[in-house]
Amino acid sequence: MTNLIEIKGVTHAYPTADGPLPVLDDLNISIPEGSFCAVVGPSGCGKSTLTRLIAGLMFPDKGEVWLHGERVRSPRSTVGMAFQNPVLLEWRTILQNVMLPLEIVAPRMPRAQKEDRARSLLALVGLEGFADKRPSELSGGMRQRASLCRAIVHKPEILIMDEPFGALDAFTREDLWQLMHKLRAEEPFTALLITHDLRESVYLADQVIVLSGRPARTQYRLDIPLPGPRPLSMIYTPQAVEWLAILRDQIEIAQGRAPVRSGAVQSQEAAQ
């Protein structure tokens, strides 16, 4: 299996009034084609910067980003993006919103064909009855479904998601996790998910990368060798609970604190 995304030694800093603020430090990530990679880490550790680098919206100070054997030097139409804010355009219907990327990427495609593609995706995510509604007429979960449709309507090689489920309630979020597995079974894409939710990362990803606090380095990598689609009950298996505990400890370390479990062990030892 080849790596679709290769991030090699990426270092980046933002200029501020008090000098450069380093956000990424010698970051290395490889994402095999067709796999799902989740990136977790403390707040403000440069995760969103990572998405912009891969999308070609900005370029690292040092290091290289490779996409399908090509160095990323500009935005490319083989990328789809979804954010926490679904950013649907209020003056377009849901169908027209989903068709938007096709207007940019494939301006010559006949309208009927664009519409067919958009409608089939809307049906896949359970929004077939809402194609002609305005975004404001939909619930938050429905809007995020539409946003996902728009992100993959042009069959991108890679889907980049920046906390797409972060603003949803717990039940809606679980619905969308399951939808994500369904979409992956139907549509071939490689996925990069930025998230704060460890359960989400374990349920969805083939590998979970833990970033350290700012400046972010690849602190830990966890492989989840389970074929998808996974049932929701997977989160409650002993194996998944174990993975969650490992990740939780890594987050504590990333935040500069002692790991939860070993911390508990240590204090017990100290008591004895």
Next chain:
Amino acid sequence: MKMQNARKVMVPLAAIAIFLLAWEWLVWFMGWPRYKMAAPSDIWPAFWRFRHMFLEYGWQTLWRTVAGLGLAVVVGTAFGMLMGFSRTLRDAFYPLLVGFNAVPKATVVPVIALMFVGQHDFNTILIAFMISFFPISVSVAIGLSTLEPEYRDILRSLGASKFTIFWKIALPKTLPEFFGALKVAATLAFIGTNLMEIVEPHGRGLGHLFDSGKISADYPLMFAVLIALAFLGILLYYAVVVLERIFAGWADRSPA
């Protein structure tokens, strides 16, 4: 439904009727002579006597206002785009625009009239334009500069050009703010036209008719001009509202 529509028409009409009656009664009750305060019953005859002039002058006032407003839309939007897309240009233009806007236009009228002697139409349009382009440029600039980066990124990550992003996202997203400003600008442009017509009368427009009413102490005529102006103002305002419904109706989220 029919009852609702009837109510929509009847309530404002009844309010206008009550207002006119109260006005008539006040003039009668206070015993004001005509040269002090005209009553509605004096105004209609004045209006009818000069009806041809009202039509001719009203049209002159209207088209020059619309021309000034149109110019303000074109130039104001252009300035707004420059300021909305470039921080440097915003920093450069903003103090100039604010200073320009702060100058009371009544003082500019004689300057313009001297600058372009005899160019009545041009002068009037220029003042209407100068007074109304500021809110348009500011609203367009703010609309563009407050566009959330995610909106831009969605298209930019696909390799869309700056123009495509402007045309497909920034422009439509700015329309509600633009029309809000256009409503203010329409009223202002109207003030600008009348300012020129009254301060530097040159035999054209309702402002001139008002001025001749003043010279001949014809109070009912002056009031008739005021009402004609109010009527044109309402016309212009609702023309903008209709345009807003057509182009930015999606922004109206009131339950249908």
